[in-house]
Amino acid sequence: MSVTAPQGFVAAGVAAGLKSTGRPDVAVVVNRGPLKVGAAVFTSNRAKANPVIWSQQVIRDGTVEAIVLNAGGANCFTGAFGFQTTHETAERAAELLAVSAGDILVCSTGLIGSGDEVFRAKVLAGTEQAIAQLSAEGAEAASEAIMTTDSRPKRVVAAGDAWTIGGMAKGAGMLAPGLATMLVVLTTDAVLTPEEADAHLRHATRVSFDRLDSDGCMSTNDQVSLLVSGASGVTPDPDEFRTALTEACIALAEQLQADAEGASHDIRIVVENAASEDDAVVVGRSVARNNLFKAAIFGNDPNWGRVLAAIGTTDAAFDPYDVDVWMNGVRVCTAGGPDRPREEVDLTPRATHVLIDLKAGDASAIILTNDLTHDYVHENSAYSS
Amino acid sequence: MSVTAPQGFVAAGVAAGLKSTGRPDVAVVVNRGPLKVGAAVFTSNRAKANPVIWSQQVIRDGTVEAIVLNAGGANCFTGAFGFQTTHETAERAAELLAVSAGDILVCSTGLIGSGDEVFRAKVLAGTEQAIAQLSAEGAEAASEAIMTTDSRPKRVVAAGDAWTIGGMAKGAGMLAPGLATMLVVLTTDAVLTPEEADAHLRHATRVSFDRLDSDGCMSTNDQVSLLVSGASGVTPDPDEFRTALTEACIALAEQLQADAEGASHDIRIVVENAASEDDAVVVGRSVARNNLFKAAIFGNDPNWGRVLAAIGTTDAAFDPYDVDVWMNGVRVCTAGGPDRPREEVDLTPRATHVLIDLKAGDASAIILTNDLTHDYVHENSAYSS
Numbered sequence: 001m002s003v004t005a006p007q008g009f010v011a012a013g014v015a016a017g018l019k020s021t022g023r024p025d026v027a028v029v030v031n032r033g034p035l036k037v038g039a040a041v042f043t044s045n046r047a048k049a050n051p052v053i054w055s056q057q058v059i060r061d062g063t064v065e066a067i068v069l070n071a072g073g074a075n076c077f078t079g080a081f082g083f084q085t086t087h088e089t090a091e092r093a094a095e096l097l098a099v100s101a102g103d104i105l106v107c108s109t110g111l112i113g114s115g116d117e118v119f120r121a122k123v124l125a126g127t128e129q130a131i132a133q134l135s136a137e138g139a140e141a142a143s144e145a146i147m148t149t150d151s152r153p154k155r156v157v158a159a160g161d162a163w164t165i166g167g168m169a170k171g172a173g174m175l176a177p178g179l180a181t182m183l184v185v186l187t188t189d190a191v192l193t194p195e196e197a198d199a200h201l202r203h204a205t206r207v208s209f210d211r212l213d214s215d216g217c218m219s220t221n222d223q224v225s226l227l228v229s230g231a232s233g234v235t236p237d238p239d240e241f242r243t244a245l246t247e248a249c250i251a252l253a254e255q256l257q258a259d260a261e262g263a264s265h266d267i268r269i270v271v272e273n274a275a276s277e278d279d280a281v282v283v284g285r286s287v288a289r290n291n292l293f294k295a296a297i298f299g300n301d302p303n304w305g306r307v308l309a310a311i312g313t314t315d316a317a318f319d320p321y322d323v324d325v326w327m328n329g330v331r332v333c334t335a336g337g338p339d340r341p342r343e344e345v346d347l348t349p350r351a352t353h354v355l356i357d358l359k360a361g362d363a364s365a366i367i368l369t370n371d372l373t374h375d376y377v378h379e380n381s382a383y384s385s
Numbered sequence: 386m387s388v389t390a391p392q393g394f395v396a397a398g399v400a401a402g403l404k405s406t407g408r409p410d411v412a413v414v415v416n417r418g419p420l421k422v423g424a425a426v427f428t429s430n431r432a433k434a435n436p437v438i439w440s441q442q443v444i445r446d447g448t449v450e451a452i453v454l455n456a457g458g459a460n461c462f463t464g465a466f467g468f469q470t471t472h473e474t475a476e477r478a479a480e481l482l483a484v485s486a487g488d489i490l491v492c493s494t495g496l497i498g499s500g501d502e503v504f505r506a507k508v509l510a511g512t513e514q515a516i517a518q519l520s521a522e523g524a525e526a527a528s529e530a531i532m533t534t535d536s537r538p539k540r541v542v543a544a545g546d547a548w549t550i551g552g553m554a555k556g557a558g559m560l561a562p563g564l565a566t567m568l569v570v571l572t573t574d575a576v577l578t579p580e581e582a583d584a585h586l587r588h589a590t591r592v593s594f595d596r597l598d599s600d601g602c603m604s605t606n607d608q609v610s611l612l613v614s615g616a617s618g619v620t621p622d623p624d625e626f627r628t629a630l631t632e633a634c635i636a637l638a639e640q641l642q643a644d645a646e647g648a649s650h651d652i653r654i655v656v657e658n659a660a661s662e663d664d665a666v667v668v669g670r671s672v673a674r675n676n677l678f679k680a681a682i683f684g685n686d687p688n689w690g691r692v693l694a695a696i697g698t699t700d701a702a703f704d705p706y707d708v709d710v711w712m713n714g715v716r717v718c719t720a721g722g723p724d725r726p727r728e729e730v731d732l733t734p735r736a737t738h739v740l741i742d743l744k745a746g747d748a749s750a751i752i753l754t755n756d757l758t759h760d761y762v763h764e765n766s767a768y769s770s
Contacts, residue, residue: 047697047705077693077706079722112690113723217677217691218698291676291757292602292765299766305497308462309605312432320432321462337464338498372676372766374759380677381684381757 002155004139005166006189008032008229012133013141016126018072018110018119024145026126029185030066030097030134035230038064039197040105041205043222049076050086050115051106052223058090058105062194064227067105067185068093068130069146070123071170075108076220078115085120092124096131107183107223109148109170143168146183149379154255158248163190163232165244169252171219172261182209184224184252189232190241200242201226208249211281212368214260215376216289224249257368262375265297267352268368275361279316283356284367286310294372297352302345304332307356318358326355387540389524390551391574393417393614397518398526401511403457403495403504409530411511414570415451415482415519420615423449424582425490426590428607434461435468435500436491437608439475443490447579449612452490452570453478453515454531455508456555460493461605463500470505477509481516492568492608494533494555528553531568534764539640543633548575548617550629554637556604557646567594569609569637574617575626585627586611593634596666597753599645600761601674609634642753647760650682652737653753660746664701668741669752671695679757682737687730689717692741703743711740 004011011029018025031038040059042052058064068089075082086106094101108115108123130145143153147170154169171182192200205224226245257266269287274280287293290310296303304325312320321336330345332338352371370376389396396414403410416423425444427437443449453474460467471491479486493500493508515530528538532555539554556567577585590609611630642651654672659665672678675695681688689710697705706721715730717723737756755761 045694045697046699047693074690077690077718077721077723079720082722112688112694113718215676217675218694220690220694220697289674290602291600291761295762295765298762301766303497305459305462305605306602308432309430309497309603312430312605313603314431333462333498335464336462337467338462372762374762376676377680377683377757377759377762380680381686 001157001166002139002143002168003029003166003185003187004136005157006164006187006229008189008231009187010134010136010138011142012130012135012138013145014126014129014133016122016129018070018122024141025070025072026123026130027069027142027145028066028093028127028130028134029142029227031064031227031229033229035191035228036063036065037192037194037197037228038062038225039194039201040223040225041201043219045218045220047220049074049108049221050078050083051075051108052221053083054086054090055105055223058102063103064105065099065103066093066097067107067225068127069107069183070126071109071146071148073108073110073114073119074112074221075115076112078113082115085115085123089123089127092127093131096128105225109146109183109221112220146170148172149261151259154252156248156251158244160190160236160240160244162234163188163236165248167248167252169256171256172259182222182256186226186248189229191230191233191235192228197226197228200245203242204246204249207246208253211366212253212257213285213288214257214370253368257370260370261379262373263370264373265350265352265371267297267354267370268366269354270366271356271358272364273361274358274363275317277363277365280363280365282314283311283316283358284365286314288367288369291372297347298371298373300347302327302332302342302347307354311356318360322359324357328353386542386551387524387528387553388414388551388570388572389521390542391549391572391614393574393616394572395519395521395523396527397515397520397523398530399511399514399518401507401514403455403507409526410455410457411508411515412454412527412530413451413478413512413515413519414527414612416449416612416614418614420576420613421448421450422577422579422582422613423447423610424579424586425608425610426587428604430603430605432605434459434493434606435463435471436460436493437606438468439471440490440608443487448488449490450484450488451478451482452492452610453512454492454568455511456494456531456533458493458495458499458504459497459606460500461497463498467500470500470508474508474512477512478516481513490610494531494568494606497605531555533557534646536644539637541633541636543629545575545621545625545629547619548573548621550633552633552637554641556641557644567607567641571611571633574614576615576618576620577613582611582613585630588627589631589634592631593638596751597638597642598670598673599642599755638753642755645755646764647758648755649758650735650737650756652682652739652755653751654739655751656741656743657749658746659743659748660702662748662750665748665750666752667699668696668701668743669750671699673752673754676757682732683756683758685732687712687717687727687732693718696741703745707744709742713738
């Protein structure tokens with residue numbers, strides 16, 4: 001169900017020939033209302049794809065009727081022609097749905113620099129075809145249509161007090177969001193104003209997708225959208241809704257991590273006792289982006305020296321010679337020296353836990369990352385993506 | 386010859402049993418004078434090895450008698466015992482050379498966290514043994530003794546106007562300097578004051594080792610030292626000396642790049658027409674640290690979209706939609722869109738050239754990096770280093 005689990009939404013996913021495999025590649029999600037509230041956050045990469053540039057305008061008034069998504073081409077760095085493709089996609093959807101093109105979000109994913117006449121024709125045809133097939137049962141196909149190197153679709157449903165949140169996501173590489181990440185569509189039938197939707201979404205993405213750093217590479221096409229139908233007629237308790245939305249985003253972020261390209265370990269880096277949450281994030285991210293650390297985890301090697309060498313490059317407040325590092329429950333480093341023997345650490349499970357105690361305050365953060373593997377190198381060198 | 390090419394220097398390299406292979410692992414370089422001038426730059430990583438902490442004190446007065454270097458153990462995060470090991474190493478060398486321990490630089494390289502009683506005993510014995518074998522012919526053995534995962538020693542000799550510069554270096558991984566990098570010893574018989582030596586060395590390292598970013602991982606043990614004997618009796622032209630020292634450092638940096646762990650491409654990223662040199666460096670480094678770009682080059686894929694996605698994460702001054710990207714002489718991207726077909730780019734040679742024209746000013750910088758390969762993952766996951 002995912003995005004159609006809340007009342008007031010229909011969806012579809014169709015094969016428009018953008019993927020050479022013939023798999024579904026265009027998805028549409030439509031909000032039937034009564035509310036047509038939308039919020040979205042976008043990649044902070046200055047190199048932005050045309051659909052991002054378009055959607056940033058659409059979201060300004062907080063009104064969204066529908067979202068059109070395609071895989072098989074990022075429509076990024078495709079010039080004026082590419083922007084026109086996005087514009088025409090919104091126009092075509094608006095015409096068929098009898099709404100304004102200015103209320104249609106567009107997302108694309110695939111190879112940067114691809115977006116020619118053939119691409120445009122296929123996206124437009126796919127949009128028409130998907131809109132003709134819209135239904136409450138279309139969520140599954142929609143979540144499959146946005147997949148690129150993903151090996152499986154990512155979906156979530158969270159039930160609140162007489163309201164529901166649904167969501168779908170795609171992403172397996174170039175997975176290191178700045179402000180948002182990847183393509184994610186969230187829906188709810190709770191009653192929210194545009195301002196509430198925006199605030200809840202920003203909070204939820206900040207502590208979920210923004211804490212996922214699989215490979216240090218920030219995408220040009222990231223977009224997380226929340227569509228609000230209000231069809232339940234229920235105004236949720238703000239804290240309860242925010243918590244449910246955050247949990248839904250974390251669940252999707254963990255699905256993205258678990259399906260990261262070539263990864264053999266899902267690494268949860270917990271930074272504790274930092275002077276600030278920002279410090280905790282900076283420290284965790286420095287480890288998540290350290291190729292030597294990531295390669296060591298692939299080799300089941302609890303090489304804590306690489307953790308300290310990574311965090312020493314940050315300007316976070318802590319004494320490098322008074323930091324504790326735990327790996328899978330074993331304290332391998334304390335007070336500037338080795339602690340338990342590295343042989344005690346079992347890194348064979350996929351789930352890997354690194355705890356860094358900075359002893360500098362009471363803030364904390366969790367960063368999710370993956371290891372650096374032969375399969376990652378293979379997937380990202382063997383063909384363009 | 387390398388470090389003993391200038392007059393006034395002797396060196397030695399011996400096997401002290403620190404390397405399991407039985408290869409040489411302790412080196413000593415001694416300045417016979419008449420000047421005993423020294424300058425050094427160190428890693429900017431806050432996680433610093435004990436020899437770095439020690440040597441930062443030694444260099445304060447600009448006087449250096451000798452430098453002791455070992456491979457087979459980084460003596461980093463080894464606590465008070467480890468610092469005492471470095472101190473004792475300097476004391477032992479000072480005693481045998483009849484000089485002050487406060488004028489002995491110490492460098493170590495190897496696994497972080499290793500530096501126990503056995504390590505100390507071997508380093509001290511190796512220091513004694515090396516000092517007993519000092520000679521003008523010892524430079525070759527010294528350059529071999531500091532190797533870790535290096536497949537070959539790195540040496541340079543530059544002849545000036547009646548003065549000479551010599552140098553040796555080691556480094557193959559954790560190769561992304563902050564202020565200096567790796568272990569490098571430079572020698573000269575030119576006449577220089579401590580202030581001149583320091584200024585020349587800082588200039589030379591800033592545009593050589595500091596522009597090398599093989600794997601984004603900054604070491605805890607980096608140290609570049611310049612020992613000045615003045616034995617030629619010649620005071621060099623400052624510009625001429627600075628140029629020669631810079632060229633010598635670039636030659637060593639290129640040798641380090643060419644021997645980077647597992648690399649199959651030496652990538653020279655030239656950033657042109659930047660608003661400032663800092664901007665050019667930031668832009669070049671963002672590409673050098675992008676795993677997707679590096680994996681693409683390994684796969685001989687001129688994936689310029691990954692270049693733009695990387696530079697878009699920086700705050701350098703440029704318009705992302707008006708940047709030209711050239712790969713091995715072919716302009717693959719211009720004005721926010723594709724240019725020449727990617728098929729025209731031949732990435733099979735090891736030497737790879739990426740030119741990024743920011744069209745934002747007249748500053749430029751060159752960053753040296755390597756690709757991300759299966760061999761890199763293998764070398765850094767199969768065993769601790």
